[in-house]
Amino acid sequence: MTAQLLTSISTEIDLAKLPQHVAVIMDGNGRWAKQRGLPRIEGHRRGAKTLKEMLRYCKDLGIKTLTAYAFSTENWSRPTGEVNFLMSLFEGLLRKELKEMEEEEVCINFIGDISPLPQSLQQEMRHSTERTKDNQGVFFNVAINYGSRNEMVKACSAIAQKVQRGELSADAIDENTIAQHLYTSASGDPDLLIRTSGEMRLSNFLLWQLAYTEIYVTDTLWPDFDTRQFDLALQSFQQRDRRFGRVK
Ligand code: FPP
DSSP states (O other): OOHHHHHHHHTTOOGGGOOSEEEEEOOOHHHHHHHTTOOHHHHHHHHHHHHHHHHHHHHHHTOOEEEEEEEETTGGGSOHHHHHHHHHHHHHHHHHHHHHHHHTTEEEEEESOOTTSOHHHHHHHHHHHHHHTTOOSEEEEEEEEEOHHHHHHHHHHHHHHHHHTTSSOGGGOOHHHHHHTSTTTTTOOOSEEEEOTTOOOOTTSSTTTTTTOEEEEOSSOGGGOOHHHHHHHHHHHHTOOOOTTOOO
16 A cells, blocks of 8 residues: 555545545446547457456455446447457456456456357356355456346346245335345445446446446546556545435
């Protein structure tokens, strides 16, 4: 914990009022690469580096959970070469970074439907989850083949089956029942959502979980998002009056 934390203090961040859970839509990798005359995949490579820096920064600050949108159910319609690159990037990173994640007390989890992913990637995902499951330093959720509507359909179907089998009464279904059947059942709702590259959309990300989340959109492209940018997002979060629908 070093200069990075000092940066925060100097930009007047109240370390006692940090979000506990931050979610990120890492947008703009392709544009970042295009601006530099590079192939789109270079943007993703650089974006992965940014994500690693953000995870470390969250841990240093004491932000408990970081949830990152790495690949959506809609991203399959990208050019095959880009999809294949992303799959092998995820797999390579998990293999390369596992030791460091263990040392840094990262607990990694995946949200989304992993069944259509390459077998070797699925294996790496299961392996890294298993190896880091007892870590408590920082909780890192990675959304891969994630779509919020699909997640809700799956939850409804699982709940309906329980009702059909007589394990649950239809009258007993409440918000908690739904939340417990989502991929995120263990991690709770984000306090802050950051979206880079200026797009004002949720893009099928955590639609249920973001109900009362503060949203911060920056024009900065994801590969350029650094600790200083993160500080600005945290500052903005700390200026918000979170009422959760109540009157103060
Ligand atoms: C969106 O930018 C970015 C993605 C679809 C991929 C994000 C993935 C990473 C940053 C790698 C993360 C690695 C792990 C292991 C989690 P875009 O391509 O839509 O950018 P554009 O809008 O400028 O085209």
